[in-house]
Amino acid sequence: MPILAYRDALNQAMAEEMERDDNVYLMGEEVAEYNGAYKVSQGLWDRFGSRRVIDTPISEGGFSGIGIGSAMVGLRPIIEFMTFSFSLVAIDQILNNAANMRYMSGGQFSIPIVFRGSSGMAGCLAATHSHRLEAIYSHFPGLTVVMPATAADAKGLLKSAIRSDDPVIFIEHENLYGEKGEVPEGDHLVPIGKANVVREGSDVTLLTYSRSILNTLAAAEQLAGEGVSAEVIDLRTLRPLDMDTILKSVLKTHRCVIIEENWPYCGIGAGVADRIYQEIFDELDAPIRRVTAKDAPIPYNRKLELSMLPTVERIVAKINDVLYRKA
Amino acid sequence: MSQVQTAPRTIVDRHKAVIWLRQMHLIRRFEERAAFLYQNQKIGGFCHLYNGQEACAVGSIGMLRDDDYLITAYRDHGHALARGMDPKPAMAELLGKSTGCSGGKGGSMHFFQAEKGFLGGHAIVGSHIPLATGVAFANKYKGGDQVCLCYFGDGAINQGSFHEALNMAGMWKLPAIYYVENNMISMGTQLERSSAVLDLTVRGGEPYHMPAYRVDANDVEQVAEVTQRAITRARAGEGPTFIEAITYRFRGHSMSDPQKYRTKEDMDKAKLRDPITLWENRLLQRGWIDESSLEQMREEIRDQVEAAIEFAENSPEPGPEDLYTNITVAPYTPQESD
Structure with missing residues (x-):
């Protein structure tokens, strides 16, 4: 290919x-x-x-x-x-x-x-x-x-x-x-409204999209070395949201972290987390955690800008949170 | 440079002239009855009436072909009726019924009729002007010679969308006609309090490389003549035209307007030049109509509008299931619901 x-x-x-x-x-x-x-x-x-x-x-x-x-x-x-x-x-x-x-x-x-x-x-x-x-x-x-x-x-x-x-x-x-x-040649069509399970796992569901997929996969890889099996889902379409794929995964893992480069308040993760709570609250073994951009305008300074983003370290910390696991 | 129309010329035949009179009477009667229904709380929200401006729509839409397009702002009942919309679905829309021209989900400000190329009433001031430019762009793209006629009020001239849209239309020589119905008042703000220059052809013509005409829009024939020039130019691929139609609205901005910004004397003076009376008198002078046929016309229109009201009142409301219909073409599921 x-x-x-x-x-x-x-x-x-x-x-x-x-x-x-x-x-x-x-x-x-x-x-x-x-x-x-x-x-x-x-x-x-x-x-x-x-x-x-x-x-x-x-x-x-x-x-x-x-x-x-x-x-x-x-x-x-x-x-x-x-x-x-x-x-x-x-x-x-x-x-x-x-x-x-x-x-x-x-x-x-x-x-x-x-x-x-x-x-x-x-x-x-x-x-x-x-x-x-x-x-x-x-x-x-x-x-x-x-x-x-x-x-x-x-x-x-x-x-x-x-x-x-x-x-x-x-x-x-x-x-x-x-x-x-x-990239497949020719008429390669990916349906709108379908999420993609990009890494299968059984301990925790990591929901993300766009660039955050890179750090999320790196975090999953790092934790795999420590015996944690993370399922990573690329949401791909945010509206309409593929709740079937999300719920199927969270029903399996009972834990969920949402990773995005969006601001936290009224953000995508906040909305998705609420929808999971409404559907399967009793199935969760821990509160859903979110890793988002920091709640500030985006600064010019390179170091400050990087500090806004969901790093592997921040993602790992939230995964450990929902697993009640010490790093 | 703007050009000012002065003397009317006979440019339509008797048959069409009488149709235009009938359309103007229909619009006036429709609006009067809409006002009554609004006062009786049959019509909700905002209701902007077209009384006094009838010749603006009738004289210009009357020059379009069936396959041309038109689009307008929120004061849209007159344009829809001038394009030949049946008053029944128009009145039903005002009453929010499922038989309305927008299924009861658009209301007074959002009339649509696709099969007549009527691309809507649009309620964000100036926001539809780029849409008109887009329709003209599509006409040229497809290689046809249809035009898009775009109405807006003098208030819309001050929106950025107006200037962006006219700049691109002028640059790309698109078959659009930008038609400002200058009734001298944007809601309650007189033109001199909203525009640095009072001759709007200065703002809409030369800056965007298009001819501009100012026309007395109480005279339906003058409107028609200027529109025909613009249409001919657009069909020939020569580009857009800007028309400033000088008009006057006989009602408030909307039904809830106490009109403290103008005097009774202003209104009385304006009504001496009522576009319907002017046209009626001209047709009588030409011998194209007589008092008895005029009376018959008025009676038929009264019946037609009463039938529209009866239709609207007897029509069903949209059902609860209609809340979620026609949101997307793809199957729609609300992201969350009870």
């Missing part, structure tokens, strides 16, 4: 879907002639031309709305945010128009659109360029929220997102763009 970087897998997904369906187009800042700020759209303008790969002015609200309007009459836009932090400029379009249109129109207009782009703390970008907004977007009925962690999922989930008839928030991670992995 070919080995591709995450960014190239995304590129391949877009190219294949644009080849397959003329209604699919890519629009955003620097996506065409510049080949993308993070080179995710490398070569697409050369291949598909200015009709289908479109550079915009710096008008996130404007071009997001253009995407939504075009989707109302049959196109299937991919709207790239250079980073999801900039989606805050377009949030009225995404939440009021894309998420609500089908409902408000009594089902007459659906919005098959993908909003995609990088996100996260990627190294000294400071508070305005490091946002993780999945908790905000997952809050809204009408949106689908997808966050791939691997190159294979980047391709398979993006292809599914482009084919979805609903608005999809597709959040990549800047630090994953260079991560390589095996």
